[in-house]
Amino acid sequence: MRVSRFLPLLAFSMLAALLYKGLSIDPTELPAARLGQPFPEFIKIDLKSGREITTDAMMRRPALVNVWATWCYSCRLEHPYLLRLAQQGVPIYGLNYKDDPDKALGWLEQLGDPYQLNIVDIEGSLGLDLGVYGAPETYVIGADGRILHRHVGVLDETVFSRDFSRWFPNKASVSGGAIDEGSG
Amino acid sequence: MKVWSYLLFIGLFLWSVDGRAVIETYEFASAELEARYHRLSQELRCPKCQNQNIADSNAPIARDLRVVLHEQLESGASDDEILAFMVARYGEFVRYRPDVDRNTIWLWTAPVLLLGLGVVALGWHLRARRSGGQSPLTPAEQARVEALLKGSRN
CATH class of the missing domain: 1.20.5 (Single alpha-helices involved in coiled-coils or other helix-helix interfaces)
Incomplete structure (x- = not known):
């Protein structure tokens, strides 16, 4: 009989714990359905050269695939960091998502070009196959062409050292300890 | 005179249309396909503006998904195939009635x-x-x- 008096308190505590945990979950962060799967097959045009490229154009070593567009404000914020990563030897492939190729070329000319190549996805079909739901998004693909990680939103130093650096150990040494990575 | 003003009053209501849904026109081969389109577009959840289905959402991604849904229906895909296609890309999240699994x-x-x-x-x-x-x-x-x-x- 004694124990039952505390049942409401127990139930309340459990509910409170559940709701408290809910507060720290970001509901806009979707689980990436494509993790562990090969990068979707595509035949698209490369932005700069105008050549036709396929999935084979971007294999053999771990790399980033960055989904961007000129209409995307956050992409502009992210751009300088992408340039730095490219300088530090991280291969980055661009996926120019639902954009106007002329504007995209102008953007690269004006702001600099961190990309090895740029897949032109005007109608967003490759983005759809990837499960993209907004720009910017950045994927890590492995040497075997599998998708290892997805980040939605602006990629910066903090995010990179936390979630990306394990696939790019060489980059960490190049960065010269601008941030302290040993704390994690 | 009074009758006419009443009729006008009622008549004006007949003009009003339901403007909540996204206005788009798709051609369907059959009424059955159209019914399936409406059912599926209400069951699929928009990945961007969460808590709206793709039928109600104005987000570009919702529009893309409606286009894909229409294409797949017209090409003869079954409901299960369409849902599997969406889930493969956006996860179980896109379904308002997810399958029973360990998480759900x-x-x-x-x-x-x-x-x-x-x-x-x-x-x-x-x-x-x-x-x-x-x-x-x-x-x-x-x-x-x-x-x-x-x-x-x-």
Whole structure:
């Protein structure tokens, strides 16, 4: 009989714990359905050269695939960091998502070009196959062409050292300890 | 004169249209396909503006998904194939009625479990109340009650 008096308190505590945990979950962060799967097959045009490229154009070593567009404000914020990563030897492939190729070329000319190549996805079909739901998004693909990680939103130093650096150990040494990575 | 103004008043209501849904026109080969389109577009969740289905959402990604849904329906895909296509890309998240699996088992069973729990608690409460009237007294209390009763009789 004694124990039952505390049942409401127990139930309340459990509910409170559940709701408290809910507060720290970001509901806009979707689980990436494509993790562990090969990068979707595509035949698209490369932005700069105008050549036709396929999935084979971007294999053999771990790399980033960055989904961007000129209409995307956050992409502009992210751009300088992408340039730095490219300088530090991280291969980055661009996926120019639902954009106007002329504007995209102008953007690269004006702001600099961190990309090895740029897949032109005007109608967003490759983005759809990837499960993209907004720009910017950045994927890590492995040497075997599998998708290892997805980040939605602006990629910066903090995010990179936390979630990306394990696939790019060489980059960490190049960065010269601008941030302290040993704390994690 | 009055009749005419009433008719005008009612007539104006006939003009009003339901403007909530996204206005788009798709051609369907059959009414059955159209019905399936409406059902599926209401069951699929927009990945960008969450808590809206793709039928109601104005987000570009919702529009893309409606286009794909229409294409797949016209090309003869089954409901299961279409849902599998969407889930492969956006995860179980895109379905308002997700499959029962390890993650969603609580979602599906919680209503039944909570109802059961409520019934048990109610039964418990009612039983406790029924027997609660005659709670046993300790021997000391019993003696005191008898003493009081005797006292009042005298």
